[in-house]
Amino acid sequence: MGTLTEEIFTRRLGREVHAGEIVVAPVDYAMAHDVTGPLAIEAFRKLGVPLWDPQRVIMVFDHILPANTVASAGLHKVVRDFADEFGVTHVFQEGICHQLMVEKGFIRPGGIVVGADSHSTTYGALGCFSAGFGSTDIAVTFATGKTWFRVPETIRINLRGALPPGIFPKDLALKVIRMLGAEGANYLAVEWGGEAVEAMSVDERLTLANLTVDFGGKAGLCEPDEHTRAYLGEAEVYDLHPIAPVYRSLIEVDAQTLEPQIACPPAIDNVQDLSAVAGTELDEVFVGSCANGRIEDLAIVAGYFKGRQVSPRTRTIVVPASKQIYMEALARGYIQTFMEAGALVMNAGCGPCLGRQHGVLGPGERALSTSNRNYAGRMGSAQAEIYLANPAVAAASALAGVITDPRGLN
Amino acid sequence: MARLFKFGDAISTDAIIPGCYNVTTDAAALGKACFIEARPDFAGTVQQGDVIIGGRNFGCGSSREHAPMAIKAAGIQAVVARSFARIFYRNAINIGLPVIQCDAIYDAVEDGDPISIDIHSGGIDVDGKMFQGETPGPVAAAIMEAGTLIDLIKTRGWAAIEEVS
Numbered sequence: 398m399g400t401l402t403e404e405i406f407t408r409r410l411g412r413e414v415h416a417g418e419i420v421v422a423p424v425d426y427a428m429a430h431d432v433t434g435p436l437a438i439e440a441f442r443k444l445g446v447p448l449w450d451p452q453r454v455i456m457v458f459d460h461i462l463p464a465n466t467v468a469s470a471g472l473h474k475v476v477r478d479f480a481d482e483f484g485v486t487h488v489f490q491e492g493i494c495h496q497l498m499v500e501k502g503f504i505r506p507g508g509i510v511v512g513a514d515s516h517s518t519t520y521g522a523l524g525c526f527s528a529g530f531g532s533t534d535i536a537v538t539f540a541t542g543k544t545w546f547r548v549p550e551t552i553r554i555n556l557r558g559a560l561p562p563g564i565f566p567k568d569l570a571l572k573v574i575r576m577l578g579a580e581g582a583n584y585l586a587v588e589w590g591g592e593a594v595e596a597m598s599v600d601e602r603l604t605l606a607n608l609t610v611d612f613g614g615k616a617g618l619c620e621p622d623e624h625t626r627a628y629l630g631e632a633e634v635y636d637l638h639p640i641a642p643v644y645r646s647l648i649e650v651d652a653q654t655l656e657p658q659i660a661c662p663p664a665i666d667n668v669q670d671l672s673a674v675a676g677t678e679l680d681e682v683f684v685g686s687c688a689n690g691r692i693e694d695l696a697i698v699a700g701y702f703k704g705r706q707v708s709p710r711t712r713t714i715v716v717p718a719s720k721q722i723y724m725e726a727l728a729r730g731y732i733q734t735f736m737e738a739g740a741l742v743m744n745a746g747c748g749p750c751l752g753r754q755h756g757v758l759g760p761g762e763r764a765l766s767t768s769n770r771n772y773a774g775r776m777g778s779a780q781a782e783i784y785l786a787n788p789a790v791a792a793a794s795a796l797a798g799v800i801t802d803p804r805g806l807n
Numbered sequence: 808m809a810r811l812f813k814f815g816d817a818i819s820t821d822a823i824i825p826g827c828y829n830v831t832t833d834a835a836a837l838g839k840a841c842f843i844e845a846r847p848d849f850a851g852t853v854q855q856g857d858v859i860i861g862g863r864n865f866g867c868g869s870s871r872e873h874a875p876m877a878i879k880a881a882g883i884q885a886v887v888a889r890s891f892a893r894i895f896y897r898n899a900i901n902i903g904l905p906v907i908q909c910d911a912i913y914d915a916v917e918d919g920d921p922i923s924i925d926i927h928s929g930g931i932d933v934d935g936k937m938f939q940g941e942t943p944g945p946v947a948a949a950i951m952e953a954g955t956l957i958d959l960i961k962t963r964g965w966a967a968i969e970e971v972s
Contacts, residue, residue, distance in 0.1 A: 531898035
């Protein structure tokens with residue numbers, strides 16, 4: 398009985414679990430990356446015990462890939478040495494941790510997964526309870542296979558109707574953030590449902606689950622269904638639903654009347670309709686990230702770029718979220734389209750999202766990004782401005798060099 | 808006398824320690840870069856035992872534990888805020904940086920005011936004005952008593968948390 402979150406914890410712990418309880422629960426996998434991993438490894442070594450299970454620890458090089466300074470190379474070496482010493486074999490350098498967790502099959506409906514990265518909420522798209530933690534919490538999971546949770550109450554968000562042309566899950570997520578504010582789901586789980594979500598592909602749901610943390614959510618879950626089954630390539634029917642759930646609150650959003658939404662600097666909840674900021678000049682457009690770097694996102698951008706040129710005053714950077722996505726984009730001709738249009742295509746990973754490697758913004762510069770964070774200083778200078786939008790807006794804006802409504806373009 | 812540094816709402820982990828400065832696990836180096844872009848004079852003027860007063864959603868954004876590490880290493884005794892982002896709050900408690908939620912204090916104090924805090928009771932005295940912070944939950948209290956999460960788990964294991972749950 399209960400919300401998706403309560404159902405997952407109840408099954409896992411073999412007893413009725415309700416929101417508000419503090420539980421110590423086993424997890425399926427614990428993930429860390431090249432920035433949070435070294436701190437987790439230091440904390441784990443202080444515990445002085447063996448690794449819980451080398452097959453259930455995932456290490457990903459993605460935030461700085463390949464290493465761009467001696468210092469970041471040093472961080473990478475800490476992770477490589479740890480993996481060698483403790484027999485960790487799930488070590489990846491082929492894309493963003495969250496995309497790889499899903500692609501590599503670590504995520505299952507009904508599972509519990511923890512990651513040393515805030516956007517670990519992403520896996521909720523498949524009906525897995527997943528949350529982001531700091532390095533010390535992850536270190537304790539490395540040692541014990543468990544962590545503690547205060548089982549969260551849930552906000553149910555029903556996205557009603559069908560998405561109109563040119564409107565995407567990113568717009569729905571930004572609309573919800575606009576309604577609830579940047580801490581609207583702090584300490585809470587979010588369930589994403591309604592007809593618009595039921596119609597969405599798993600790729601699209603990953604965007605919603607990803608952005609859940611950006612309004613404070615501990616986890617962002619979708620009910621597993623036939624889309625989930627098809628995505629995982631499994632015949633299994635996932636019997637995981639909310640059963641007589643009691644929600645903290647219920648939010649209804651009409652998808653059919655939605656305009657493209659833009660998160661304006663310097664906060665994720667400073668959201669406006671595109672028309673309010675159309676024409677704003679841009680120095681950089683970034684297409685990628687764990688929010689919107691998947692093949693469906695690249696397909697949207699390639700559709701707009703085909704036979705066109707990006708504005709010469711705007712550097713346009715495309716970063717596929719994973720090697721698998723990159724290779725699919727190659728096979729479909731998207732990469733050639735991006736390059737012919739004048740975009741820079743970088744290796745799979747986090748790209749310019751976090752201002753630590755390529756595509757850094759200088760003082761006074763302005764970027765539009767398909768990522769999920771626009772805090773001052775996020776992508777480089779604290780005097781730079783970041784706008785967040787869906788991939789179609791990013792494509793149309795890259796072509797024009799100013800923030801542009803894609804719905805006027807074919 | 809400890810002084811308070813007052814910050815606004817939605818102080819992100821990117822403001823506390825920007826991405827290009829957290830390419831290290833060395834606490835002292837992180838402390839020197841604390842608020843380096845958002846408030847460049849901070850690391851040079853903060854004294855051991857000073858206190859940060861924050862607005863709403865303090866520590867929002869990335870899960871980087873470098874953020875509370877940088878604040879602690881800079882010399883800050885505790886962070887008092889109207890509200891905290893979940894992961895930052897948990898990270899701070901885990902590494903032994905006291906974090907106290909208190910709404911009433913924010914509008915009543917100015918940057919630079921003298922402050923003293925009783926970490927255990929949550930009592931805060933700003934130039935004679937008294938405020939009561941919220942007391943931590945049972946798990947946070949257990950971690951604070953042990954020092955850090957690592958200390959707690961190393962000495963008592965999960966039983967320490969299971970018995971307060």
